[in-house]
Amino acid sequence: MAAIQQNSLILVWLFVLPFFVAGCAALFPRFSLRFHSDAERAAMAWAPFSLAALACVMGVGLTVSLLPTALTGGRVTADYWWTQDLYHFRLQADGLSLLAVFAVYLLGFLLHLHLVGLREAGPPAEATGTVNPTGAYRAALILAAQGCAIGALLSGDLIVLVFSLESGLICLWALVSVTAPRRGLRFLVAAQAGGTLVLGGGLLMWRQVGDTSIHALPLLLLSMNPPELRMVSALILLGLLPLILGAPAHGWLVSLLPLKRNVPMVPATLLVIVGTALMLRLLPGVLVLPGLPAFAALCLVLGLFSLWWGALRAWIATDLGAFAAWLTVAQSGYLLVALAAASSPTAPPSIMQAAALQVLLAPAAILAVWSVASYVAARTGSDALPGISGMTKTMPLAGVALLVGGLSLAGAPPLAGFHVQRWLISGLFVDGRWALGVVVILADLFIAAAVLGVFRQAFLRAEPPPPSAPASPWLSGQLALLVGGIVLVGVWPGPLMRWCEVIFRTTLSLSP
């Protein structure tokens, strides 16, 4: 009955690991709170975070170990009967899903590094490990959402995809609801509507062709009647759209800003990674079909709106946290523009490759800007721009990280983001979409100007810098790691770009 292939244990391990860690994160602080002294609690408080970091390292290791198979055009699959005669619990790792899983694990690893650093640098209540149950609850939810995101990315079946995706969205809703119940409500309604649309598309496809497998999606869709084909495509794509849409769908992001110590950018970047990777994965079967011109137009309008709205709000942001939040919204706009442009029948492969590359590089650059906001807040007690100035001498690394992360988002050479923008803009020009290319270049320039403005205000002004606490080596290490990574990929992009080309040739070249 169960067809378990050789690599399935690895896949399942990859899938369940974050859940295990989420359980540890939730359980240890409570145990420590009840049974241990303050000193012991401080020691125990390290346990969940160290475990989570270890899990992320193992996850990245496992992902890399699966890469040779995925990069040669193969797929590592696991196929269980979920319900005996209804549908399969299929998992499938290919080049694209592994790229996105890699991004999620990287995000998780850096998050935990950051949390350990904040714990060390934080006020006495945190430093002594006095456990805040809400904090443990949030940590567990973020980790569970990461696990569900990985599940969705590895799903080989539309029903499994909806199951994983909605589980993750429920975790994020619970997270958002802690501080912003009304925004949480809007988020849950949008998430549930999106999930139901994808489910409806999957069920309609199943009714027509008797299968909901993602691997065979293009061929399955081709065997359907055109009206039903359009309906299925529209349902699936409209269901996934709210995940990537920056404005207004991710407006709740800014409401999370008071929670800087819990690094609230994780939910937003998770959603953008997962939404883009899933849409790219379903793209060959759905978006390039010429039946949905309206969808490309909708994607383009929403993408340009997100891009410019995010850039404008970043320009007028009055603190570093809000600046990073609005840059995240702008990045989701870039992704939507790339997806919309890629749906053109004459679009060159570089546009879709740019979207795939952006899945990995945008979170790294956003994380750099977020980390600077959190680093400055941890050391000076505030990240409000009017209150900070002249920090070049006291926090030079933070200044470099802000410049590198922000300018990478704007596509400045020789940083990693330059290659994304190069692929995207050259693809648009090759496709004859000059106006759109110029709009994207203008947005890049606008974002670069906003980054330089914030850098000048926080780091270059002549006023004396605010008093600051000593730097945590963990936080400094994270900033150095991010800066080094972004510069390294920018200067030596070969392996990553080849990976994206292979993704296009294998996963994305299935287009009918």
Next chain:
Amino acid sequence: MTISAPVIAAVVVGAALLLVATVMALRPRRAASGLSWMITATFAYCILGLAAALQARESDGLRGAAVQLIALALAAVLALQCQSRESGEPGTPQGLASAARAVAWLTLLGLPPTIGFHAKVMVYRSLLNVGWGGVAALAMAAAVAGVLPAVWALGSSPPLPLKGSRAVISVALIALIAALGLYPHLAVSLASAAERLAAP
């Protein structure tokens, strides 16, 4: 495709009950009232599954209705363990009680990782199997609308703390609902047995 009178009656009753219960749940009332209406709406899914089974046995509607009934029973019993506070009554929220209330609502809404998700999928599939796309769309829309009363209820005063046997029952039910959600084979097998009994 001909539709017999009992089938028409079942579809009309099921759809009307779903519509009325969802609309009533959307009216701002006490949280307990919203829960009662959502239980009624969930029961309507069972009726729709049965209607699909009456129309065509191979539609799998009977099994869908049975799994939905299992999910409904588990969620209702779990919800009964949670006693609401009077509006505005002070009190510290208890994690177990809040979790029990949330899991009951998630099951009724058909959201993962609960058995309610599989129940809803099976009912939708059975409706599509007999070609009732409109009814399936109505059922899906009702599931989305049901999120609003759920969030209002979950955002209201926290339930009273669960102690003693109530706590034990709640933990067992939460575990069972999650286990059946992650491994629905058990519930589907039970439903298959029910189908064999009902239509040998």
